[in-house]
Amino acid sequence: MSKTLKKAQDNYFLLSLGCSKNTVDSESMAQLMERAGIGGVGNPDDAQYLIVNTCGFIGPAKEESINELRKLGENKRDDQYLIAAGCLTQRYGGEVLKQVPQIDGLLGTRRWMDIVKLAGQLRDKKHPDPIYHLPEVATVGTDERGAMRTSIQGTSAYVKIADGCRRPCAFCAIPIIKGTAVSRPIEAVVAEAQRLEDMGIKELMLIAQDSTDYGHDLGMKDGLAKLLEQLCTQTSDIPWMRIMYAYPGYVTERLMDTMAQYPQVLPYLDMPLQHAHRQTLKRMKRPANTDWVYRTVESLRNKVPELAIRSTFIVGYPGETDEEFETLVQFIKDLRFDRVGAFTFSFEPGTTSEPLGDPIPEHVKEERRNYLMEIQQQISLEKNQELVGKTMDIMVDGNGDGMSIGRTYRDAPEIDGMVIVEGELPVGEIVPVRITGAMPYDLTATVDIEGPQIIGDGLLQL
């Protein structure tokens, strides 16, 4: 048996695409493979199993998944097995095979935990036909087989608290892909956080498709607040906890009170709102009571001092008139969010928005997105300028060449800004720095927190 063959046997190569929730599934699959004695390698040539955990959310992500599968498929050797896992496979099943005929195994995102079983079936199969592992299951599986539902980056970790979604958003394919919302038992999440605490993790990002729906399927009211309270009391050595993906209408007084009461819960809230005009929101099948948003943001800011709010918006949704878009622009100006992501509408067959088609030209969508981000860039800069002279804690994410980069509580990894600091700080630690400068999204800082103080208007007190 050739050296390459010998070396590849019982190794896997895993490419994870899409969102942080998919990354968690990838790392859980990796854990199960490792536990089965199949080791992970960074080079596909050194692997027997080539796994792509695909994304099937919107057009560009689907394309990327197909391209990556094709690349691996075209270079695949006879002793290798190509596995298409994840959301694209769950959504399109055999269609994926038509696009990439070299695929040997199809594994849906709802049964990520069957990866070892599929790997074994592939190795033992005596026929050339691909193996479909797409059982008709209503939801994401809850038999996690002891795999941690986390994705660790340095001393930060994404923790999946639930999967799937029961919301009716017209443009979104997630409920088609994942099924309805399934919460992990609170004990399982707390036990996992305790393992992470023992591993020295300092920041938890709680993720789900809709974190504010946590516990609903378990009969809990205000489940997210209750989960946070348990996490804060039972993992007191984890100083930073971050709430991602809150659904408007479910950011309750109880949740606000919990955020205000527990310093570990960062004054940061990611709450995708998608639009601000009632008619657009109605066509999106999203909560259309924007007065509620104004009131909730106001009470959040009253209850949680220094709160940083992140939101995301879709422009170019079918039927979006200039007037509707202007309402969104005014909304952004009024509420002055700390962080904003703006996306152009992506037509998704099979979603309830399909009959609306995709009437708004791409260039108009692009113009609207760019204009919205121009407005936001100025707001973000002004908010950053208000921080100059302040001393803030940052999580150090990296260092080198006499510099370090980190994040304040206002910055979730990968999607928000960063702080550039003179000096090499210990990676993975939370350290105080003094903000010395502001850019539209990022800040500069120094470790010399006792240094010259800003007395106002950027003037230095020497």
Ligand code: SF4
């Ligand atoms: S809440 Fe989010 S994941 Fe759920 S349907 Fe709406 S956009 Fe999709």
